[in-house]
Amino acid sequence: MDFTTGGRMDITITPADVGKRVSVRRLNDIGAGPEKFTDTVGVLTSWTEGVLHITRRTGETVHIAQTALVAGKVVPAAPARRRGPAASARELDLVAARAWPPVESEPLGEWLLRAAVRDAPKDARPGGGQERAGFTRRANSVLAVGDPGLPLDRALARITEWYAARGLPPLVQLSTGAADTQEALAAELAARGWLCEVSAEVRIAPLAPLADLPADTSRVRLTRDLDDAWLARYQRAAAPGDTVRRVLRCGPSVWFAAVPGPEAGIPLAIGRCAVDGRWAGFTAVEVDPGSRRQGLARAVMAALARQALDEGASAAYLQVETDNGGARALYDGMGFTTHHSYHHWRAPRAGQMPDRTTP
Structure with missing residues (x-):
């Protein structure tokens, strides 16, 4: 300014x-x-x-x-980045979507309707009085990149219908903060009473420095297999079923990392990486609360980065929620910078009217 x-x-x-x-x-x-x-x-x-x-x-x-x-x-469309690989928000959003695939999807023009419904009680179905649970918002929301091929109100009606048929709340994922993001769509949703529930940052970094992080990777085990021990450390899946396993296993060239504990059982740390062309996407990096500040997260990231380099990747990305201060500080120290943000917008519930007041 x-x-x-x-x-x-x-x-x-x-x-x-x-x-x-x-x-x-x-x-x-x-x-x-x-x-x-x-x-x-x-x-x-x-x-x-x-x-x-x-x-x-x-x-x-x-x-x-x-x-x-x-x-x-x-003013210019977006401020220049000082560090990190060159990329558009559209490229990153599509790469990240491939790395975290839904169980079921359907195109709506260029948009993509996605669902990954967990197993649920019989009364948690359409007409049963409660919503079914989806495994993560990323796999249970519309990826709103491009043109839906319909006027917006018709597209939103189709989205609401599609998710209602699956007992899920209608969610739309869109991005802001870069030259090719969806600020205009965010304003349109807000005007229609949709609510922004969760925001996250898409962060990027050169891959080679991650592979060179000062960390002891000798304890990290890499595998293509997703076993019960790895899932026992994964906090987002208290009772993982087929849906969780399908989402985590699918995607381009997926690797799982684990640091075994002192005895056979739950690992001290885990991580996941999906290699897609030049991009290596890091997800599910978690450490046992009693074993934090010992460099285990760095070790997991470094080991996965080295594997991704071997497969020809050169750039890294990850997604971190804006209220996760600990993770953001960790990734700051690894050289990640924020490229843009993304948000999940939820349709207003029946009878809810949009707030059109002007502050």
Whole structure:
């Protein structure tokens, strides 16, 4: 942001700039705080009835009255990254989807409806009074990359119908924060009362430095097999069934890592990697709570990275929820940087009305 406080500040944006990345300064409301101005950077997703809607990198939409603007301009589509391999958000989102495949899928134009339903009691089915459980939101949401091939309201109706038939809540996964992400769609969903439930960061790094991490990899065991001991350490699957196993085993060139404990049984640490062309995707890195801060996560990552290098990969990615401070700090130390964010949006429940108020 390079607005000056002493010089002239111009408003050079118009409603014709909807869809572009903008930087604006607005006058604060009286009593809002000691600062006179507030700055906002994001994608201008709409400008109607004297109100600008700007979606930030985080996916949050800010509503700004036109009368409060004191400066505004179009800025480059996305800030340049200092580190990490070059990639588009679309490429990364599609690669990550292949690495975490659903059990069932169906195209909706370029979008992909995905489901991986866990085994559930008979009353947890359509009409049974409760929703069935899906194994992870990633495998039970619409991957909204590209064009659905239908007007949005018709596409959302089809999505709601498809997930209702499976006893699942309608979820849409979309990204924000890069040149080719879906800020406009996020604003459209918010206007229709959809709720952003979970946000995560897509992080990237060069692969070779991961393989060279100072870590003792001699204890790490790599295998193509997914056994019960590995699953016993995996926190997201307290009672893993066929659905969990199918999601974890499928994908391009999947490897499982484990650090055995002092006795036969549950490993001290685990990890999973899917190699897909130049990309190595890391998931399910977990360490026994009593064995943390011993370098086990680094050892697992390094061992998997070396295997991925042997298969021709050169870049790494992973996904970490924004509220997982411990994992984010760990990956910071490994050289991962945030490329963009993604979010899961849930359809409003019956009778729920969208909040159209302007803060």
